Amino acid sequence: MSNTMSFSKQNKGKQLKTISNEKMKTVYPTIEENVQYICAALFHTSDLKTRKVTWKEMSGVIIYLETMTDTEVLQRSFLLPLSEAVDRKHIEEIITSPEFTKTDNLNKVVSALLKGDCALFLNGGTKCFLFKSIQVNARTPEEPENEKVVRGAHKGFVENLDINLNLIRERIQNRQLTIKYFKLGKESNTNVAIIYMSELANPSVVEEVQKRLESISTDMIFSPGYIQECIEDHPFSPFQQILFTERPDRLEAHLMEGRVAIMSEGSSDASIVPVTFFAFFQAPDDFNIRFYGGSFFRLLRLFSFWGALTLPSIYIAVIGFHFEIIPYDVVTIVKSSIENIPFPPFLEAIIMAITIELIREAGIRLPSPIGQTIGIVGGLIIGDAVVNAGIVSNIVVIVIALTAIMSFSLPSYEMGNTVRILSLPIMIAAATLGFVGIVFSLMIIIIHMCKLQSFGTPYIAPLAPLHIKDLKDAIVRFPIWTMSHRPKNAQAQKSVRQRASREWKK
Numbered sequence: 001m002s003n004t005m006s007f008s009k010q011n012k013g014k015q016l017k018t019i020s021n022e023k024m025k026t027v028y029p030t031i032e033e034n035v036q037y038i039c040a041a042l043f044h045t046s047d048l049k050t051r052k053v054t055w056k057e058m059s060g061v062i063i064y065l066e067t068m069t070d071t072e073v074l075q076r077s078f079l080l081p082l083s084e085a086v087d088r089k090h091i092e093e094i095i096t097s098p099e100f101t102k103t104d105n106l107n108k109v110v111s112a113l114l115k116g117d118c119a120l121f122l123n124g125g126t127k128c129f130l131f132k133s134i135q136v137n138a139r140t141p142e143e144p145e146n147e148k149v150v151r152g153a154h155k156g157f158v159e160n161l162d163i164n165l166n167l168i169r170e171r172i173q174n175r176q177l178t179i180k181y182f183k184l185g186k187e188s189n190t191n192v193a194i195i196y197m198s199e200l201a202n203p204s205v206v207e208e209v210q211k212r213l214e215s216i217s218t219d220m221i222f223s224p225g226y227i228q229e230c231i232e233d234h235p236f237s238p239f240q241q242i243l244f245t246e247r248p249d250r251l252e253a254h255l256m257e258g259r260v261a262i263m264s265e266g267s268s269d270a271s272i273v274p275v276t277f278f279a280f281f282q283a284p285d286d287f288n289i290r291f292y293g294g295s296f297f298r299l300l301r302l303f304s305f306w307g308a309l310t311l312p313s314i315y316i317a318v319i320g321f322h323f324e325i326i327p328y329d330v331v332t333i334v335k336s337s338i339e340n341i342p343f344p345p346f347l348e349a350i351i352m353a354i355t356i357e358l359i360r361e362a363g364i365r366l367p368s369p370i371g372q373t374i375g376i377v378g379g380l381i382i383g384d385a386v387v388n389a390g391i392v393s394n395i396v397v398i399v400i401a402l403t404a405i406m407s408f409s410l411p412s413y414e415m416g417n418t419v420r421i422l423s424l425p426i427m428i429a430a431a432t433l434g435f436v437g438i439v440f441s442l443m444i445i446i447i448h449m450c451k452l453q454s455f456g457t458p459y460i461a462p463l464a465p466l467h468i469k470d471l472k473d474a475i476v477r478f479p480i481w482t483m484s485h486r487p488k489n490a491q492a493q494k495s496v497r498q499r500a501s502r503e504w505k506k
Contacts (some may be wrong), residue, residue, distance in 0.1 A: 097131035146244035258492025274457035295476035308406035313430035321434030346431035
């Protein structure tokens with residue numbers, strides 16, 4: 001399949017624009033003119049190399065970028081066969097590279113050189129021969145650090161698109177698996193691929209993804225975040241509407257449910273659409289353990305989400321407005337803890353919440369051994385010191401520590417960030433109106449979630465709109481043999497996933 005992406009689709013009668021097209025510049029009859037044009041097109045970069053060759057008394061030249069080309073591949077693909085060629089009549093018989101093309105467009109030659117191809121010009125010829133010789137420096141597909149599992153596959157995506165697609169093809173050996181290439185970024189020319197199952201994914205969703213990708217006109221695709229912000233339905237919402245994963249097995253599960261994935265060169269993340277709120281609380285381990293455990297841990301994650309969102313606010317509301325709801329046996333302990341604190345509970349919680357965020361940021365930026373030390377120093381020593389100094393109460397330290405643990409238990413890093421950001425306005429509402437402020441804040445958040453969509457799928461489906469069958473794999477996880485239908489929110493063409501899988505029991 002060609003890496004050059006140039007296609008057009010019909011969408012509701014409107015012709016979609018073409019992604020990229022190189023301007024035509026015909027190959028010159030002499031080698032010198034061709035070399036001069038390519039050198040000028042690449043601004044006389046120092047890593048552009050040439051090597052003169054001779055074939056049947058005909059002079060020629062190979063042009064390549066030294067920093068992109070594997071010289072051993074070049075030698076095996078052309079130079080060695082050329083030295084051994086005796087009776088071969090055509091130059092095509094000498095080039096042994098599996099990816100070999102001819103072109104008369106010099107601009108296409110320039111683009112191919114930037115991808116690691118070698119270009120061969122023969123004196124007097126009207127065509128340029130291009131063959132693949134790119135140098136691959138990919139790391140091994142190790143398990144992603146932020147998506148580890150106890151059981152199951154331990155492979156992860158890497159920063160090379162071809163290797164990532166190979167990992168998907170290894171897992172899904174089905175002719176329906178379709179890959180479409182795009183080029184995004186006017187200056188970076190980044191390869192982007194859409195992946196889906198042809199007879200499962202909804203064509204309207206695939207077409208919508210293509211349409212939104214085509215509308216991106218930025219000069220650079222630096223990371224999946226660039227694509228996400230350009231194609232999301234509600235970019236100003238604090239809630240993530242595209243699911244990221246670095247695991248081939250997780251992507252396989254979503255593709256087999258009829259969803260569409262987007263991957264780009266230079267990133268190990270796959271973006272999955274359409275998704276719902278509950279997809280961010282599912283983990284591959286849910287299906288590697290018994291369904292009782294899978295359901296329990298999924299419920300625990302949902303509890304952690306709402307707990308991390310409201311726990312500091314509940315502390316502020318109780319201490320500031322509703323002291324009477326504290327049990328009689330506990331009220332003395334709480335009172336002795338806060339009576340000498342000079343700050344109101346809101347400032348206490350804000351100080352500790354910001355401290356935890358600073359420790360987390362410092363731990364991420366520093367090398368692993370030092371990052372762990374910072375976590376211990378920040379968590380234990382600073383926490384103990386601020387309590388002894390009488391700046392905050394020990395109760396608020398417990399509350400903020402529990403909140404941090406709850407937010408870190410979420411399997412989605414992006415959803416963890418959402419919790420931490422949303423907890424701040426809820427804390428302000430609690431400091432202003434107590435429990436009434438918390439209830440109003442949660443109502444606003446839930447109303448906002450009800451309005452969200454991800455490529456036509458309601459964000460909090462299958463709760464709203466209610467779809468009973470999809471609840472089997474949303475809040476809890478039913479046994480796999482009972483989930484006969486694909487979730488409706490995936491918008492798959494075929495709803496039936498399996499027939500009776502335990503007929504042997506009869």
